[in-house]
Amino acid sequence: MTPDHAALQLWPVAASVKAVETDELILAFTVLTLALTVPVFVAITWFALRYREGSEADRxxxxxxxxxxxxxxxxxxxxxxxxxxxxxxxxxxxxxxxPPMPWWSR
Incomplete structure (x- = not known):
């Protein structure tokens, strides 16, 4: 299977001019969402384990x-x-x- 194989493509072939930019926007927003939420969940887990009730900790x-x-x-x-x-x-x-019409087709 080559890297250009259809099974490895994230999205289908672009069907419009704006499809590529829309796909990039969706992918970038997904990465941003992960970058903002994963640290929060890691911190929640860390603090829940570190400071759980019954453990020795200065509260x-x-x-x-x-x-x-x-x-x-x-x-x-x-x-x-x-x-x-x-x-x-x-x-x-x-x-x-x-897009605006070219001058020759008006």
């Missing part, structure tokens, strides 16, 4: 608080998803508006 408040961390962990994912929104909106608008 008193540490008093350490960083506004920079609080703002960055909310702002970075927001900006990344905003980039994808703009990209998707551009692809949508371009797919709904036909």
């Amino acid at each position: 008193s408040p540490s008093g350490i608080r960083s506004n920079l961390i609080e703002i960055s962990w909310m702002l970075i994912p927001f900006l990344l998803t905003l980039v994808f929104f703009v990209w998707g909106a551009r692809v949508f608008v371009e797919s709904k508006n036909p």
Whole structure:
């Protein structure tokens, strides 16, 4: 089986001009979603095991608080998803508006 074999293709052959860019948008958004959710689930699992009830752990408040961390962990994912929104909106608008007619066919 060669790398170009049909069984190894993620999507079928592009049926329109915008299909390739749409496929790239979907793939990139899937990667972003995984990049944002996998660390959260890993952290949940880690903290659930590390600080489960009955284990020896110091559970008193540490008093350490960083506004920079609080703002960055909310702002970075927001900006990344905003980039994808703009990209998707551009692809949508371009797919709904036909290209201008050439001057010779008017």
